[in-house]
Amino acid sequence: MKLPNIEAQIKNRVIEMAWEDRTPFEAIEAQFGLSEKQVIALMRQQMKPSSFKMWRKRVTGRQTKHLRKRTFISGRFRSQNQNN
Numbered sequence: 143m144k145l146p147n148i149e150a151q152i153k154n155r156v157i158e159m160a161w162e163d164r165t166p167f168e169a170i171e172a173q174f175g176l177s178e179k180q181v182i183a184l185m186r187q188q189m190k191p192s193s194f195k196m197w198r199k200r201v202t203g204r205q206t207k208h209l210r211k212r213t214f215i216s217g218r219f220r221s222q223n224q225n226n
Contacts, residue, residue, distance in 0.1 A: 143180065143183040145176075145180055145183055145184055146175075146180075148174075152174060155174075156174055156181060156184060157188060157189075159173075160181050160184075160185055160201075161197065163200075163201075163204065167181060182198070185197060185198075
């Protein structure tokens with residue numbers, strides 16, 4: 143998958159948000175314009191294979207990574223670095 147040109151600082155922030163269990167992919171898309179597939183491709187590109195496999199195993203099916211699957215609406219902690 144072709145990824146857009148992204149500054150190193152933004153890449154680091156996207157990776158940090160992707161690692162966070164409670165940051166949904168929709169928040170990453172709203173803030174940086176990267177779809178879930180693009181985030182996965184970025185993670186695959188930037189991480190060691192073993193780390194990527196561990197991350198994918200952890201986030202696959204995780205309800206908190208998808209807004210539609212969440213059982214709670216709001217009131218949870220949000221990073222100050224997150225725009226939305």
